[in-house]
Amino acid sequence: MPQTLSVIKADIGGWVGHTAMHPEILDHGREQLALAVQSGLLIDGQAHACGDDMFLVMSHDRGEDNTELHQYAWDAFVSGTEIAKKLKLYGAGQDLLADAFSGNIRGMGPGSAELELVERQSEPVIVFMGDKTSSGSFNLPFYKMFADPFNTAGLVIAEALHQGFAFEVHDLKNHKKIVFNAPEELYDLLVFIGSPAHYAIKRVVARATGEVAAVSSTDKLSLIAGRYVGKDDPTAIVRCQGAFPAVGEVLEPFTTPYIVEGFMRGSHYGPWMPTSVAEAHPARFDGPPRVVALGFQLANGKLIGPRDMFDDPSYNNARQKANDISDFLRLHGPFEPHRLPLDEMEYTTMPAVAAKMASRWSEI
Ligand code: 13P
Ligand code: 13P
Ligand code: MG
Ligand code: MG
Numbered sequence: 001m002p003q004t005l006s007v008i009k010a011d012i013g014g015w016v017g018h019t020a021m022h023p024e025i026l027d028h029g030r031e032q033l034a035l036a037v038q039s040g041l042l043i044d045g046q047a048h049a050c051g052d053d054m055f056l057v058m059s060h061d062r063g064e065d066n067t068e069l070h071q072y073a074w075d076a077f078v079s080g081t082e083i084a085k086k087l088k089l090y091g092a093g094q095d096l097l098a099d100a101f102s103g104n105i106r107g108m109g110p111g112s113a114e115l116e117l118v119e120r121q122s123e124p125v126i127v128f129m130g131d132k133t134s135s136g137s138f139n140l141p142f143y144k145m146f147a148d149p150f151n152t153a154g155l156v157i158a159e160a161l162h163q164g165f166a167f168e169v170h171d172l173k174n175h176k177k178i179v180f181n182a183p184e185e186l187y188d189l190l191v192f193i194g195s196p197a198h199y200a201i202k203r204v205v206a207r208a209t210g211e212v213a214a215v216s217s218t219d220k221l222s223l224i225a226g227r228y229v230g231k232d233d234p235t236a237i238v239r240c241q242g243a244f245p246a247v248g249e250v251l252e253p254f255t256t257p258y259i260v261e262g263f264m265r266g267s268h269y270g271p272w273m274p275t276s277v278a279e280a281h282p283a284r285f286d287g288p289p290r291v292v293a294l295g296f297q298l299a300n301g302k303l304i305g306p307r308d309m310f311d312d313p314s315y316n317n318a319r320q321k322a323n324d325i326s327d328f329l330r331l332h333g334p335f336e337p338h339r340l341p342l343d344e345m346e347y348t349t350m351p352a353v354a355a356k357m358a359s360r361w362s363e364i
Contacts, residue, residue, distance in 0.1 A: 013084025
């Protein structure tokens with residue numbers, strides 16, 4: 001019987017500012033998931049936080065895009081928002097962009113990643129949670145995991161991985177998708193995924209077995225709202241071992257804190273710092289952006305875990321590097337390339353300021 005892992009996530013209010021989630025909100029998420037397990041909607045469910053975002057990690061047998069499950073997650077965010085309003089948390093209901101639920105949570109604000117699988121003899125999975133960054137940020141780490149033999153030794157030396165992986169890439173602005181086969185189409189793939197604000201890897205498939213290896217949330221808040229309302233702080237699910245990269249190969253890309261979009265007001269580039277759950281509270285200039293890795297073994301759909309995978313001294317150098325890069329980028333203040341380029345600023349003050357100044361420009 002196939003199972004589905006669904007991670008549906010939203011920022012429904014920050015404590016303090018955008019830095020963290022209040023424990024009452026997280027408790028509420030946990031209670032709602034426990035009720036859903038009791039009622040039989042879910043096999044298992046856990047709520048976790050990265051910065052000010054709540055990630056509902058749900059295991060079930062209802063497949064992807066299940067209306068009842070999406071509605072349940074939406075309702076949990078709506079009722080959680082009531083608590084956020086009572087506590088006057090910052091940006092209560094920030095990511096809930098629709099007035100009422102309508103069939104599928106996609107396009108309504110919350111981010112989602114869903115992966116259907118037939119559980120193997122042993123099924124290790126990693127759930128990544130991001131804050132102060134953006135959908136598309138998993139492009140580079142997914143490329144490293146599934147296409148770079150200098151990262152993933154298994155691409156060279158493990159028969160099950162040697163056929164490579166297929167990458168489903170979404171054009172976020174034009175709502176189109178395309179599949180590239182790696183390794184033979186790597187150069188074509190990179191032309192697109194090297195621009196993560198425009199193109200995001202939605203899923204990766206093992207070519208040897210046709211199984212989905214990884215999936216990420218690609219929902220873009222600004223494209224839904226038409227203005228800046230907060231960042232799309234993404235999530236990803238990655239299966240490990242066997243026909244997939246090993247756990248350590250999946251975690252290896254994060255030893256480099258690659259530069260991502262996000263940070264203060266979602267309008268800056270900064271290093272993506274891998275941290276433990278306990279250290280995922282971005283405070284310095286609302287950053288630097290964070291990524292947390294929760295490790296699980298699935299056992300008949302039960303989530304055995306999590307293990308807090310970046311709670312490991314071998315990530316200290318990456319964290320130190322991220323701090324050094326932040327120090328350097330911050331010196332640029334409101335200048336590019338710390339501030340995002342103009343076309344990425346179109347959802348902030350730029351249109352209003354440009355309109356106000358329009359009549360004052362004259363020919364040179
Ligand atoms: P599907 O390919 O599953 O329809 O995903 C679309 C999507 O999630 C756009 O964000
Ligand atoms: P979030 O997207 O995490 O809410 O951050 C928004 C922001 O503006 C931070 O400065
Ligand atoms: Mg927020
Ligand atoms: Mg956030």
